[in-house]
Amino acid sequence: MKKLIKLVPAAILVLFISAFTLNKTVSNGYGIGDIAEDFSLKNIDGNMVSLSDYKEAKGFIVTFTCNTCPFAVMYEDRIQALNEKYAPKGYPVIAIMPNNTDVKPGDALPEMKKRAEEKGFTFPYLIDEGQHVYPKFGATKTPHIYVLEKTNKGNVVKYIGAIDDNHTDASAVKVKFVENAVDALLVGKEVEQKETKAIGCTIKV
Known part of the structure; x- marks a missing residue:
């Protein structure tokens, strides 16, 4: 006993x-205010891409997304629209596919390339081989967004969370979290809503 x-x-x-x-x-x-480390990940064209490659960028919209998650698919056009609107202003979208492709073969690099061509992605679509990058960010969902501002100290995390407040219907969106964050940064203002809950599929390990 x-x-x-x-x-x-x-x-x-x-x-x-x-x-x-x-x-x-x-x-x-x-977390908000942290410095995000640079990375080097393979793009769908076979080239390696790093944040440091973007010499003229003012910041980045780092987007963890994939092919197979219904939530990610619903946001594809909105992610494309973000890049079209903000890349010319210095905030390009950098999309990263974080899933284990043994678990989700539909997210393998050839499938990523096929999907990007079908949708006409104008942003890099990188694969997190070995799943080393997404844990550093703390991403848990697809999609999961991190807005970074380039400073003398490095790429500072300014916003974390969802793209907007309606994942099912883009026409019914009332608050565009990412756009609001980037718009504030572009005019030198503080981001008001710094964090929201990311809505999507869990990242597959």
Whole structure:
């Protein structure tokens, strides 16, 4: 009985540590004001792409997305529209596919290339091979957006979350979170709504 009593607290401690570790893994990542590390990821054209390649950029709309998530598909046209509107102003979209392609073969590089051609993507569509980049950002969904502002200190995280407030109907959107954030940065203002809840499919590991 004494051994059992000793084992119970130990078991609870193990469960507590496991739960804490799991929670830390899920919630870990950049916060508002953090400096996002640069990366080098393969584009659908086979070339490697880094944020540092964009010498004239004022910032970036880093978008974690994929082919197979219905939420991501619903946002494809809006992501394209973001790039068309803001890339000329210095805030290009950098799309990253974060899923494990063994779990989601429909997100493999050839399928990414096919989808980009079908939709006429004008932004780079990169694959996070080895899944090293998305955990640094703390992305958990597709789509999940990070607006970065280029500064002398590096690329500062200014907004994290959803693209807008209506994933099902673009015509019914009332608040465009990403547009509001970028518009504020372009005129030197503080982003008012810095974080929102990303709505989408969980990233497959």
